[in-house]
Amino acid sequence: MTRPLALWQRVPAPVADLVVVAAAAVDVWLNLWDDSRLGVALAALGCAALAFRRRFPLGVFLFTLPVALTQDVAVAPLVALFTLAERSRNRALLAVCVATSAVASSTPWPLGGITEFGRAMTLIAFVYSLATAAAPVLFGQLLQTQRDLSRRLTEIEEARAHERALHAQAVLARERAQLAREMHDVVSHQVSLIAVQAGALQVAAKDPEAKEAARTIRSLSVTTLDELRTMVTLLRASGGRATELTPQPTLADLNKLVQSSGTQAQLKGALPPTVGTPAQRALYRAVQEALTNVRKHAPGATASVELWQDGKDIGVTVTNTPPTRPSLPLPGSQQGLVGLRERAEILHGTLESGPTAEGGYRVRLRIPLSTD
Incomplete structure (x- = not known):
């Protein structure tokens, strides 16, 4: 059932509307009850109105009521009810439209013939018409709910993907901040002590080779401290990809x-x-x-x-x-x-x-x- 429906949804809207109008016209031609000028004119107007059912669903439904009253047809009023139910969220309005369509379809035409038709038969026809009119409304509401669920599932998936990306960036930012603290508090402190001790050894050493070695150690320690400060600054300024978070937004x-x-x-x-x-x-x-x-x-x-x-x-x-x-x-x-x-x-x-x-x-x- 889903596959034919998906194929029907791929049909361009003008083509689908033309098919619906043609089907309603054939239905009227095969079941023409009132062949007077008024009856034929109302039937033609109701069928032609189906071409505008997407833009004016309630108005088109009202135009199909005279067709349901004067002719023994089903396509035009049922299609109008389905379109209205597919686009409206007003349950009370849909219930009124179902009842109105059932009344129009079960009322004998001309109106003076209700006594000949019989009240019991009229009631039976009303119940049958009520069930028939409720079917396209339920189907239209089902399609509306299906579209809503599909849209919400898409939104949930997008939101979850966004949350996962934010969580990954937050975890990376915490790890970088922790690494920056460790480098600043531990590594930088120890390298500073090495530089201080090397400076003291350079002053106290008597041997030229030992003095030169101490000077080299002190120089390398100072250079390492400068590089460590640069790395700590970069780690604290970034929490993800550098192209996104560095520099900071303005x-x-x-x-x-x-x-x-x-x-x-x-x-x-x-x-x-x-x-x-x-x-x-x-x-x-x-x-x-x-x-x-x-x-x-x-x-x-x-x-x-x-x-x-x-x-x-x-x-x-x-x-x-x-x-x-x-x-x-x-x-x-x-x-x-x-x-x-x-x-x-x-x-x-x-x-x-x-x-x-x-x-x-x-x-x-x-x-x-x-x-x-």
Whole structure:
């Protein structure tokens, strides 16, 4: 069943619409009940309306009701119901449409013939029409749910891959930081002692060869210390691939960050060129964390990133709209905003975060310009 459906979905939309209209027209031609001008005109209008079912599903369904009332047909109203159910999430509206379609299909035409048809037969026809109308609605809702699940599985896989990449970078950064501490605290200290002892031996030695050897040892020790300091600096400045994390990001990289965030976001405002490097890094990390949270916890939301200056304070505000789909239960360290708040406190600034009145979320970082 899935394979024919997949093949049908590959058919271009105009071709599929033409096939549907043709099938509805054949259905009317084979089961024409009311051959008056009004009946034929209503049938033609209902069949032609199916060509616009993707853009106006509810309107097209309403156009097929006269066809179901005046003719003994099934294709036009059922196709309209299926299209409406595939695109609408309003269950109450779908229930009303099913009942309305069943009434139109089971009511004898012309209306004066209801007494001849019999109330019992009319009721039986209504129950049969109700079950028939419910089938395409259930099938349309099933396809809608299948698409939602497929989209959510894709989002979960992307989010997990992103989390794995971030975790790998965090582990590498911790290992490099630990290695830098060991080199600074242990290796550098011992090499310094070697240099000091070699200097003392150079002063105290009487033998020229011993004095020259001590001088060489001291010179090599000093050179090794310089190289160790350079290596420690590089290790502390990097936590992953050098092309990504060295040098540290600045405000000039914000536009690229917003465009590659995976969220529909807009960057507004500007800051003076006197903003120092620590403040620029803090602002960049605030935007990065906020947009990551939008992608993880507010699927389908849009975001606004605004740089601003208020007197002697500068900052950034990231605001997102409410999600259009339920959020996904994704893993996380729950330390992103905590780290941003600590970074803000180091710069004598503040970080505010919380939900908005419209149902979205806002992150606002404020830093004194004078601290840089």
